[in-house]
């Protein structure tokens with residue numbers, strides 16, 4: 001899957017067009033969850049665990065190379 005990394009034309013749709021799913025009876029907020037819903041994540045995005053950060057979490061996608069930072073303060 002590393003062949004696609006960094007090539008926007010080959011990124012999966014879900015990487016380019018994240019979908020917001022609002023929590024509902026059918027899709028309840030998980031324990032410890034924040035906000036009104038969740039954004040879809042890249043299929044291969046995963047938390048970076050090579051460093052510890054108590055203010056948030058760093059995620060990277062091996063497919064499209066996208067990364068984002070989940071800031072706990074922003075999620076409150």
Ligand SMILES: [Zn+2]
Pocket residue numbers: 015042043044045061062063064065066
């Ligand atoms: Zn991705």
